Amino acid sequence: MAGNDPGQTPRQRPRCPICGAPQLAAFRPFCSARCADVDLNRWLSGVYAIPAVEEDEPSGAGPGDPARVKPN
Numbered sequence: 684m685a686g687n688d689p690g691q692t693p694r695q696r697p698r699c700p701i702c703g704a705p706q707l708a709a710f711r712p713f714c715s716a717r718c719a720d721v722d723l724n725r726w727l728s729g730v731y732a733i734p735a736v737e738e739d740e741p742s743g744a745g746p747g748d749p750a751r752v753k754p755n
């Protein structure tokens with residue numbers, strides 16, 4: 684059976700996790716700058732679970748605390 688396609692490599696190329704297109708070396712692990720940007724936006728918008736750490740401010744701080752000077 685001579686069904687070998689000259690344009691196909693035996694090893695499967697890794698694919699872009701965003702759109703599934705073959706990765707481009709310049710944008711690994713994505714296929715383009717746009718997909719890299721999409722992934723970044725997912726991070727920034729909190730799609731990925733990020734443990735929220737809330738600052739807790741002590742409500743009894745003295746007025747002359749040098750470690751807690753607010754620029755307001």
Ligand SMILES: [Zn+2]
Nearest residue numbers: 699702714718
């Ligand atoms: Zn992509």
